[in-house]
Every structure is written in C-alpha cells, then in structure tokens.
Amino acid sequence: MFSDDMRLIAREMVAPGKGILAADESTGTMEKRLHAVGLDSTEEVRRQYRELIVSTPGLGESISGVILFDETVRQESSAGVPLRKVAEENGILPGIKVDKGAKPLAGSDGEKITEGLDGLRDRLTEYAGMGMKFTKWRAVLDIGNGHPSDYAIHVNAHALARYAALSQEAGLVPMVEPEVLMDGDHSLEDAETATTRTLREVFEQLAKQGVELESMVLKPNMVVAGKECPRQPETEQVAEATVRTLRRTVPSAVPGIAFLSGGQGDEEATVNLNAINQLGPLPWQVTFSFGRGLLAPTLQEWVGRAENVDSAQRVLAHRARLNGAARQGRYDAELEHV
DSSP, X not given: OOOHHHHHHHHHHTOTTOEEEEEOOOHHHHHHHHHHTTOOOOHHHHHHXXXXXXXXXXXXGTEEEEEEOHHHHTOBOTTSOBHHHHHHHTTOEEEEEOOOOEEEOTTSSSOEEEOOOTTHHHHHHHHHHTTOOEEEEEEEEOXXXXXXXXXXXXXXXXXXXXXXXXXXXXXXXXXXXXXXOOOSSOOHHHHHHHHHHHHHHHHHHHHHTTOOGGGOEEXXXXXXXXXXXXXXXXXXXXXXXXXXXXXXXXXXXXXXXXXXXXXXXXHHHHHHHHHHHTTOOOSSEEEEEESHHHHHHHHHHHTTOGGGHHHHHHHHHHHHHHHHHHTTTOOOGGGGGO
C-alpha cells in the first residue's frame, strides 16, 4: 500500500527553507475574514482571493505546499486554469482539507470531536484523481475545567488515525493536526502536559491503525500559555517546552513537523519558530503551516481591489520568506523591514 511517492511528497512538504500555507478556510470562516475588511463573501470574491494567493510570483521558493478548501480545488483562474494547477505551476504541491469540522462530543462536558469519516474513502479517491498530493484533518482540544479529558483525547486521536490510514490507502500524504487550543488562562506547564498527553495518544492510535510514519506530516500546536494567562512565557521558554514535548512523543521516523500558528501574532509565530529551530539539531524537519499568520496581512493589503493585487502578493511572498528563514533558525527582526 505504501509507496515511495508518498514518502517523497512528505519530504518535499517539509523541504529545507520551505513551509506549508494553510488556505483552507471554510466558507463560514472566509466570510468572517472578508467581512472584517469590508468585502462580501461571494464565490467570485473568494475565487479572486485564492487566485491571488496561489499565483503569487516566487511563492514556491518559500512555500512547498498549500492546503485548499473543496470549493477552491473546483475553481479556475481568470485565465481558465484550475487553481490547483496554478499552484503546481508555481512550484507548490496542492493539498486538501478533508474533515467536516469540530462538533459537540456526545457524553462530554463541552468538548469537541471532528467529523467527516463517513464517505471519506470516496472523497479521497476523487481528490487523488484531481491531482491532490496531500490531505489535512484537524482535531481541537481545549484546556481548563478538567479538559482535555482522556475521552476527548482518545476519540479525536482515533479519528485522526482513521483519516490518516484512509489517506495513505488513497496514495495521499496525511497532515495530522491535533491542536491544543491557546484559548484560556492556562499556564505554559498546563499546555505542555496537555500537548504531551495528546501526542502520545495520537501516535499510539497511528501505530494501531498501521499508518506509515515516513509518509505523513505532523501539524501540532506550539506549546504556549493561554492568551489570558497573566504570566506569559519568554520565547526561549516556549521553544524549550515545545521541543521537550516533541522529543518525548514524536518518533524520529516522522519526516517533518509543521506548526500551526494557532492564533499567535504574525511576528510572534515567526519568532517562536525561529527559536525552536535554534535548539537543534532535531530529529525531524521543523517548519510551519500557517494560515492567518501569513494571509491576514495579505488580505488587509488587497481588500478586493484589482490595483492592490501586486502589492498584496508582495506582502505574502515577504512573510513566506521570513518564515522560511525562521524555519532554518535564521530569522532576524530587521528582516521584517527589508
């Protein structure tokens, strides 16, 4: 079942100096982002925005792959070229979000379970036929009031592993995303404990379900204190806690770890990524898979105006280069203004 092609794609996704762009916002999330800059969320506006992203000149120098939403992989550029092909022609591997979102977990005290396993095999077959190279599934766990419970961790880890096994069956590299949320007032120590528990269960489930580690990419949260925590850690503390957690839980067979930004500020996520990579050598490639951290400045620059496309693309390419540098431990704040 496993192929050299999947192993090669997984390594390409975490190639030195490159990261993965998360442009897979659901229609509802995209509506909020567009409304925030004064735009209506029509299909045409969303198409224009995502064409701007995947066609950004030189983006493939810092971005190895882009996670797309189902709507996007069925859309075409203004020149009639499928957007997934525009990405490939720009040197970027096309991937697809395949989960159906987090819903209330039955029998829990307000925790979530990600849905989407029903019919997934058929959807994966379709996506593989459309030329997708990898997939993504996100699970969310919160901290506080006894959360995350062993129950929530287990069922979400089981679903992640089922998804990953089905993706590999279809010849697609799974991005496994267990996100421990930074919402709340929990401490760095609480985040480290919760993330450690989560990742241990995820890899236990992946092993039980026969997922080949060499043909996957892990997309976890960095270990950070809650947004409302009165004692925010220093960058070095975040890096040390994150690396300590990963060393204790992630097998070295995994080719790469691509962090989500998880609500961190644009520069904050970049600085933390840089500090993590400066603690090397690490047994995996350690990179980024940012969405808002890369795209928020781009959207604010574009605001739906054709005359702003070039400048918005320059903003995106610049932030991608900064994170490409951080992914090698070479970021410097002065680069923000270059």
